[in-house]
Amino acid sequence: MKVFVFFVLFFVSGTTFSRPLKSTSNIDRILEIDTTASEKFLKKGIEKRALNDYEGAKLDFTNAIKKNPKNVKAYLNRAYLNEILGVPFEAIEDYSKVLELNPKDVDTYISRAFVKWGLNELQSAIHDLDLAIGLDKKNGEAHFYRGLLMLLIDKREEGCEDLYKAKELQHDITDEELLKYCK
Numbered sequence: 297m298k299v300f301v302f303f304v305l306f307f308v309s310g311t312t313f314s315r316p317l318k319s320t321s322n323i324d325r326i327l328e329i330d331t332t333a334s335e336k337f338l339k340k341g342i343e344k345r346a347l348n349d350y351e352g353a354k355l356d357f358t359n360a361i362k363k364n365p366k367n368v369k370a371y372l373n374r375a376y377l378n379e380i381l382g383v384p385f386e387a388i389e390d391y392s393k394v395l396e397l398n399p400k401d402v403d404t405y406i407s408r409a410f411v412k413w414g415l416n417e418l419q420s421a422i423h424d425l426d427l428a429i430g431l432d433k434k435n436g437e438a439h440f441y442r443g444l445l446m447l448l449i450d451k452r453e454e455g456c457e458d459l460y461k462a463k464e465l466q467h468d469i470t471d472e473e474l475l476k477y478c479k
Contacts, residue, residue, distance in 0.1 A: 313367055319358030334364035350377050368397050372404070384411045402428045406438055413441075447449060447477055 313337035341356030354377045362371035375394035386455030391408035394401060409424035425442035427434060462471050 307470055331364050334360045334367045334370065336360075337363060338367065338370050338373070342434070343369070345373065345377065350381055354381070366397055368401075370392050370395075375407070379411060384415055385412055387411045400431055402432045405431070406435075406441065409441065413445065418445055421445055422449075434465055436462045436465030439465060440467045440469060452478070 446455030
């Protein structure tokens with residue numbers, strides 16, 4: 297019926313209709329298709345990772361990102377795989393992109409700090425943990441790892457404060473460990 301009305305209006309009235317330069321509905325439809333494709337690649341990547349096909353999974357996560365550059369889950373999964381595959385700088389890049397898209401993601405700050413710690417970028421790792429704690433002062437894990445890093449850079453007092461805080465926040469640290477480092 298709509299087509300018929302359009303046909304009548306177009307040909308009978310002699311009016312010409314120009315195609316709009318930007319059709320919001322078309323753009324939304326295209327983005328929806330890309331989002332759907334991105335989610336499909338993400339799902340395939342997760343399945344491949346479970347089968348230990350890390351290279352295949354990484355390719356799927358990369359394709360998910362190409363289809364939807366704001367797919368945080370794809371960046372997180374690829375970052376994790378980059379850690380497994382021994383490419384820490386790529387992992388840091390992906391974690392950084394996640395934080396660009398979601399700057400309040402405490403767990404990602406902690407994950408990026410771990411990668412930096414592995415590269416012996418201790419001050420930078422501490423900075424990430426500072427940011428995590430700034431967002432969630434009750435995050436025992438962030439206090440625990442920042443405490444260990446502080447001990448590594450010979451800041452015993454700050455390190456022990458964090459370890460005691462982690463213990464207070466129910467993080468998995470024993471009294472024996474505390475006594476070992478913080479007499």
